[in-house]
């Protein structure tokens with residue numbers, strides 16, 4: 001313990017209510033970076049068989065959400081939005097008196113801090129931080145944001161930043177921006193996979209073996225992303241550097257523009273952000 005009576009980061013027990021894809025990406029990233037070991041990770045879900053992959057890695061698994069809340073210092077809420085009320089009801093009934101003053105970190109799309117605080121107020125625990133992570137955190141290339149609730153302390157923010165920053169880039173943002181960031185960076189990996197898959201398909205169509213086509217498509221995306229991040233140049237200028245006059249690339253760019261690729265991608269982000277806000281309104285408000 002520190003002089004303020006708070007635990008050091010390496011002593012923390014981290015819980016996940018819901019052990020699905022995003023929880024696995026965060027926990028996997030934490031362990032890979034050496035921040036904590038699986039023995040310090042506690043996961044709950046309704047079906048033991050879904051928790052077996054966690055158990056085989058050394059995490060502690062439970063079918064009761066309340067137990068994870070009782071044991072852990074920091075608890076990630078990592079269920080789907082429509083499941084949260086049911087998952088919380090289970091906690092409230094079983095162990096509400098034991099989980100006062102725990103830090104809850106929501107990764108749930110759409111559900112606002114105010115709604116979370118209302119849910120938690122019933123058992124006097126209002127230390128909540130809302131985050132929006134993404135699955136590349138698993139490989140240390142996450143792109144995440146967070147917004148602390150009114151009851152979150154400076155130390156709570158420090159803990160969450162320690163995790164998020166270790167697994168990629170991380171900014172604090174006003175809550176009004178979270179639905180949009182969720183669409184761009186939370187959902188974004190799926191949009192990028194679709195583009196990589198389509199580039200790979202194009203390569204295969206033109207005779208490249210599948211494995212090589214996918215590797216080259218992914219590496220090309222990675223290389224282009226690094227050029228954007230490291231060169232400081234505008235994306236339009238970088239695109240122009242690839243397009244020789246009368247050449248192959250501008251011919252391909254023309255095909256993409258005819259297919260409305262920019263509008264389609266903008267629409268995807270607009271639709272995903274709108275859906276995020278709608279999920280929050282529909283399930284917990």
Ligand SMILES: NC(=O)C1=CN([C@@H]2O[C@H](COP(=O)(O)OP(=O)(O)OC[C@H]3O[C@@H](n4cnc5c(N)ncnc54)[C@H](OP(=O)(O)O)[C@@H]3O)[C@@H](O)[C@H]2O)C=CC1
Pocket residue numbers: 017018019020021022023044045046047050065078079080081083086087107108109132133134135186187
């Ligand atoms: N996937 C992503 O890229 C991102 C997801 N998010 C958010 O993360 C959250 C989880 O998403 P994701 O990991 O993809 O979803 P998953 O469906 O992969 O995981 C949800 C988990 O919740 C478990 N679960 C179901 N009911 C309960 C319950 N009553 N109590 C406890 N656990 C329960 C499920 O168990 P079982 O399988 O046994 O039903 C499952 O393991 C969502 O709110 C989403 O908005 C945010 C950013 C990115």
Ligand SMILES: O=C(O)[C@@H]1CCC=N1
Pocket residue numbers: 109182186187
């Ligand atoms: O598809 C979803 O709802 C979640 C939120 C962001 C990414 N996946």
